[in-house]
Amino acid sequence: MSVVLHLSDTHFGTEQPAVVEALVAMAARQRPDLVILSGDITQRARPAQFRAAKAFVDRLGAPVLAIPGNHDIALFDLWARIVRPYAGFCAVFGADLAPVHVSPDLFVVGVNTTRARRHKHGEVSPSQMERVARLLATASDRQLRMVVAHHPAAVPRADERANQLRGHAAATRLWAAAGADLVLGGHIHLPFVLPLDGLARRLWVVQAGTAVSTRTRPGVPNSVNLLRWGEAADAGDDPALTGPRPGLRCRIERWDFGSSEQAFRPASGTSIRPERATGPSSENTHSFIAKNDHFTLG
Numbered sequence: 005m006s007v008v009l010h011l012s013d014t015h016f017g018t019e020q021p022a023v024v025e026a027l028v029a030m031a032a033r034q035r036p037d038l039v040i041l042s043g044d045i046t047q048r049a050r051p052a053q054f055r056a057a058k059a060f061v062d063r064l065g066a067p068v069l070a071i072p073g074n075h076d077i078a079l080f081d082l083w084a085r086i087v088r089p090y091a092g093f094c095a096v097f098g099a100d101l102a103p104v105h106v107s108p109d110l111f112v113v114g115v116n117t118t119r120a121r122r123h124k125h126g127e128v129s130p131s132q133m134e135r136v137a138r139l140l141a142t143a144s145d146r147q148l149r150m151v152v153a154h155h156p157a158a159v160p161r162a163d164e165r166a167n168q169l170r171g172h173a174a175a176t177r178l179w180a181a182a183g184a185d186l187v188l189g190g191h192i193h194l195p196f197v198l199p200l201d202g203l204a205r206r207l208w209v210v211q212a213g214t215a216v217s218t219r220t221r222p223g224v225p226n227s228v229n230l231l232r233w234g235e236a237a238d239a240g241d242d243p244a245l246t247g248p249r250p251g252l253r254c255r256i257e258r259w260d261f262g263s264s265e266q267a268f269r270p271a272s273g274t275s276i277r278p279e280r281a282t283g284p285s286s287e288n289t290h291s292f293i294a295k296n297d298h299f300t301l302g
């Protein structure tokens with residue numbers, strides 16, 4: 005079984021030290037194979053904020069796939085914003101703004117949805133959509149296929165539509181047909197899992213909240229996602245992942261920071277069976293909601 009820790013919107017510069025330490029402790033226990041950081045890594049794209057973020061991810065004990073968010077572009081320094089908007093990000097996380105991670109179990113494609121001219125809103129261009137689709141077409145059935153964007157490819161309610169990724173309809177249509185299982189994102193600091201139907205195959209949009217920053221919404225604590233991908237036989241006591249049908253399953257867990265225990269704890273989960281040509285369909289989706297849950301969709 006492979007474990008992926010999905011973090012977003014760390015907003016270093018507004019990070020909470022106790023939450024940072026709790027997340028490091030959680031990672032030490034869960035031992036992810038990969039950490040995905042889906043943008044807004046810093047609050048103001050300052051070099052010291054990027055350095056603090058890098059020092060943090062270096063403590064998580066796994067390779068990191070990071071993409072920029074709108075906050076990772078210089079805001080007030082207009083010269084930097086026009087001439088070298090990603091200089092701070094690249095200095096710390098490398099020059100690749102759309103990295104790819106491939107392992108026997110995982111196939112992850114990053115896409116840079118930020119635009120320096122627009123600053124806040126994100127979009128995906130036709131050439132970006134096609135690049136992702138071309139890469140996805142090379143993935144195997146064994147691999148969990150994920151696209152990572154900063155801006156949400158879907159939103160759970162109408163008042164969030166202004167924040168939705170421009171180009172989302174064409175992108176999800178193309179990426180589903182190319183074999184994507186999940187589209188990961190952040191930006192709105194609202195965690196949810198949303199299945200998208202009406203495509204060539206079912207796709208799930210998986211959003212993470214703000215991992216460690218003070219920029220939480222009312223009633224929505226700091227949170228991260230933990231994805232477990234593997235055969236049913238490795239699924240432990242999860243009733244949605246065990247059972248008579250063999251095949252690969254993905255359990256998507258949301259872990260919330262609890263201020264009383266000063267630790268991240270499981271809050272909700274969704275177990276899915278991505279479609280495979282030779283395996284079972286995605287009809288069996290199972291969710292649980294932990295006690296004292298604040299906000300759950302999917």
Ligand SMILES: [Fe+2]
Nearest residue numbers: 013044191192
């Ligand atoms: Fe953010």
Ligand SMILES: [Fe+2]
Nearest residue numbers: 044073074191
């Ligand atoms: Fe953002």
